Amino acid sequence: MDSTMTALIIQGTFETLYMTLVSTFIAYIIGLPVGVLLVTSDSEGIVPMRILNKVLDIIVNITRSIPFLILLIAVIPFTRLVVGTSIGSTATIVPLVIAAAPFIARLVESSIKEVDYGIIEASLSMGASPLQVVMKVMIPEAKPSLIIGAAIATTTILGYSAMAGIVGGGGLGDIAIRFGYYRYETGVMVITVVLLVLVVQIFQEIGMKIAQKADHRK
Numbered sequence: 001m002d003s004t005m006t007a008l009i010i011q012g013t014f015e016t017l018y019m020t021l022v023s024t025f026i027a028y029i030i031g032l033p034v035g036v037l038l039v040t041s042d043s044e045g046i047v048p049m050r051i052l053n054k055v056l057d058i059i060v061n062i063t064r065s066i067p068f069l070i071l072l073i074a075v076i077p078f079t080r081l082v083v084g085t086s087i088g089s090t091a092t093i094v095p096l097v098i099a100a101a102p103f104i105a106r107l108v109e110s111s112i113k114e115v116d117y118g119i120i121e122a123s124l125s126m127g128a129s130p131l132q133v134v135m136k137v138m139i140p141e142a143k144p145s146l147i148i149g150a151a152i153a154t155t156t157i158l159g160y161s162a163m164a165g166i167v168g169g170g171g172l173g174d175i176a177i178r179f180g181y182y183r184y185e186t187g188v189m190v191i192t193v194v195l196l197v198l199v200v201q202i203f204q205e206i207g208m209k210i211a212q213k214a215d216h217r218k
Contacts, residue, residue, distance in 0.1 A: 005188065008175060013195055015089040016171035019161040020199075023096035024154050030101040034060070035108025036134055046120065047130045060102040068099050068160050072167060089170035092161060100157050107149035111142040144211045151207020155200045162196060172196055 038056055041049040066074070072095045076086045079094040115138055123137045139146070165173030172192045180189025 009191060012172045012175045016158065016161055016199070019089045019092050019096060019171055020154060020158045023093050023100060023157050026093070026097045027100035027104050027153070027157070030097070031104030032108050034101070034105040036112065038105060038109040039112045040130060040134065046124065046133055060105050063098065063102040064106070068163055069166065071095055071099055072164060087168040092164040092169035096157055096160055099160055100153060103156065104153050107153060108146065111145035111149050112138050114145055115141040143214045147207055147211040147214055151204050154203045158196065158200060158203070
C-alpha cells in the first residue's frame with residue numbers, strides 16, 4: 001500500500017470519527033428528552049399525557065422502521081437544504097442524526113424504566129416537582145445504563161456511517177466501497193474492516209469502563 005492510500009485511510013478514519021461523534025452528540029440532544037418524555041408521559045408515568053405519548057411513540061416507531069440506506073437516499077433533498085450538499089462527511093451527519101435519534105430515544109426510555117419506581121414515588125411524596133424527579137432521580141439513577149446505551153448507540157451510528165459510503169458519504173465506508181469493492185483491492189477492504197472493528201471495540205470498552213465507575217451500587 002503506497003503513501004497516498006495510507007494518507008487516504010488516515011483521512012477516512014478521522015472522517016468516520018467526526019461523523020460518528022458529532023452525529024451521536026446531536027442525536028442525543030434530540031433523543032434524550034424524547035426518551036424521557038416517553039417514560040414520563042406514559043399512562044403510569046409521573047406526568048401522564050396519553051396523546052403526546054402516542055404521537056411520540058408512533059414517530060419513533062416509524063423512523064426506526066426505515067432501513068438506513070433507504071432513509072439515506074430519501075432525505076437527500078433535506079440534506080442539501082440543511083448543509084448545501086448531499087456528498088461528504090458533513091452531509092452524512094444529517095441522515096445519521098435522523099436515524100439515530102429515535103434509536104437513542106428507545107435506549108433512554110429502556111434505561112429510565114429500570115429505575116426503581118419506589119425511589120421516584122418517595123421523591124414525589126417529599127414534594128419534588130416532575131422536573132426535579134427527572135433531573136435528580138431518574139437520570140442519575142439510570143446513569144450506568146444510559147452510558148452503556150451511549151456506547152451501543154455510538155457503535156451503531158459508526159456502522160451507519162460506513163453504509164453512507166455507498167452515496168459518497170466519506171469515511172472508511174466510502175474508501176472500502178470505492179477501492180475495496182469497485183477496484184477489487186482486497187487489501188484496502190481488509191484494512192478498513194479491521195479499523196472499523198478496532199474503533200467499535202475501543203468505543204465499547206470506554207463505555208463499559210465509564211459505566212462501571214458511574215455505578216454507585218457497586
